[in-house]
Amino acid sequence: AQSVTQLDSHVSVSEGTPVLLRCNYSSSYSPSLFWYVQHPNKGLQLLLKYTSAATLVKGINGFEAEFKKSETSFHLTKPSAHMSDAAEYFCVVSPTLFQGGKLIFGQGTELSVKP
Amino acid sequence: GAVVSQHPSWVICKSGTSVKIECRSLDFQATTMFWYRQFPKQSLMLMATSNEGSKATYEQGVEKDKFLINHASLTLSTLTVTSAHPEDSSFYICSRSRQYTEAFFGQGTRLTVV
Numbered sequence: 024a025q026s027v028t029q030l031d032s033h034v035s036v037s038e039g040t041p042v043l044l045r046c047n048y049s050s051s052y053s054p055s056l057f058w059y060v061q062h063p064n065k066g067l068q069l070l071l072k073y074t075s076a077a078t079l080v081k082g083i084n085g086f087e088a089e090f091k092k093s094e095t096s097f098h099l100t101k102p103s104a105h106m107s108d109a110a111e112y113f114c115v116v117s118p119t120l121f122q123g124g125k126l127i128f129g130q131g132t133e134l135s136v137k138p
Numbered sequence: 139g140a141v142v143s144q145h146p147s148w149v150i151c152k153s154g155t156s157v158k159i160e161c162r163s164l165d166f167q168a169t170t171m172f173w174y175r176q177f178p179k180q181s182l183m184l185m186a187t188s189n190e191g192s193k194a195t196y197e198q199g200v201e202k203d204k205f206l207i208n209h210a211s212l213t214l215s216t217l218t219v220t221s222a223h224p225e226d227s228s229f230y231i232c233s234r235s236r237q238y239t240e241a242f243f244g245q246g247t248r249l250t251v252v
Binding site for chain 2: 059065067072128
């Protein structure tokens with residue numbers, strides 16, 4: 024069975040400091056992995072995606088993530104947090120054949136950015 | 139620009155009435171679309187898969203008769219919450235995606251039943 028675990032429900036950082044949001048996955052096949060961001064009462068916006076090409080993936084707004092198969096991890100990082108980064112972040116896997124686009128979501132991590 | 143358009147973005151209705159939410163794929167003929175429900179401070183829960191020209195596939199525990207899904211064309215899926223009650227108040231989001239590609243999400247609909 025496929026699953027996604029976001030290890031922190033809430034992360035708080037100061038503006039200008041690094042951000043680390045952790046995600047571990049479980050998949051029988053080589054998965055496609057995504058990070059989405061959601062601002063309050065809004066839909067989800069794609070930050071970045073991994074689809075079996077380069078293991079270090081760069082996304083929008085300075086975010087990047089590294090796919091580590093040996094650790095089954097796909098952690099999201101940003102060198103310097105901005106106030107506008109405060110939002111909910113979801114790690115998502117598109118797991119296997121025959122799923123037809125069905126996605127599995129992590130529980131979400133709320134990122135707070137202090138001035 | 140947005141590739142999935144969802145309307146309305148918010149709606150308030152009286153208990154016992156029905157509410158229809160529309161989800162349009164703007165740039166791609168989507169034979170499959172997905173409907174999610176999100177409770178406050180929680181992740182998205184898949185409710186059903188909307189299939190163009192056939193019946194929707196509902197996830198376990200989702201009431202088919204309460205949440206009616208229609209996918210009458212390749213660009214439009216609708217979710218109707220029938221006989222709404224306060225416990226149906228939630229944030230509903232639609233999406234379209236294809237296998238192994240990213241999903242695009244609508245803006246979401248905040249439903250409040252009073």
